[in-house]
Amino acid sequence: MSNRIPLAIVVAGAILLIAGSYYGLAISPPEEHMGEVQRIMYVHVPTAWCAMLVLTYAFGCATTFLFTNRWSWDHRLEAAIEMAVVLCLLLSVQGAIWAKPTWGVWWDWDPRLTTVAVLLSAFVGIAALRHFVDDPMKRATWSAVATVIGYIDVPIVYFSVKWWNSLHQKQSNFSTVSRDFLIPLFTNFAGLLLVISAVLIVRARTAALRLQEEITPPPMIGETAEEFA
Amino acid sequence: MNGIVSGGWEFVWAAYLISAIIVFGYAARTFSRARGQR
Secondary structure, eight states: OOOHHHHHHHHHHHHHHHHHHHIIIIISOOBTTTBGGGGGHHHHHHHHHHHHHHHHHHHHHHHHHHHHOOHHHHHHHHHHHHHHHHHHHHHHHHHHHHHHHHHSSSOOOOHHHHHHHHHHHHHHHHHHHHHHOOOHHHHHHHHHHHHHHHTTHHHHHHHHHHHSOOSSOOOOOGGGSOHHHHHHHHHHHHHHHHHHHHHHHHHHHHHHHHHHHHHSOOOOHHHHHHHHO | OOSOOOOOHHHHHHHHHHHHHHHHHHHHHHHHHHHHHO
């Protein structure tokens, strides 16, 4: 199957990301208290939203696979697990870069940061599990169950800033946020969503091809000998 | 100390650059792996 459509989606996403980043860096005004470093929000928050969406997608793929045993859901799950690792890692790096000038430290055992670190560790573990288990059925079932268990941390991450005393800012109310802040935020969110959607499609196809190779029996010795005869 | 962060453009550029490298690097790797498998 051709990758032209996913590639076109990536290009569209990249254009939106460039436009959103230009607006966020050059047009939006600095925030009253955080100044210029608040511009990190235009990449950090879209990454957080996309990570939550991908994790929810992974949870959906895992539960659907467990109920239906259809391989297509396992392929989508493999793609979603890998993407969740990439986005959670990126989220943690962006958060550390933003934390240093505002909190004075790169890292703190804050409830939001800690719960995201737990999420990242869990999905790195699930990705490793998929890598090391050779039996396709065991791999699919175990990773689906592990994804369902790992997903328990997602609502904890979201509500951590409300439940505990956190250094991390609480969720903002959009009605109180300036239009100049919302334009780059949503443009970058749309761009990132397009890029990751296309990558998820291509990655799921790669997983399907790998499974096909795994379950195709190797050529018999006799057949191979005949070919050489 | 007045509670207002001044400067900090180097952190902004670092965040944008690392985001671009990770997102597009992973996308490029996924597409090239898919092409290699066909």
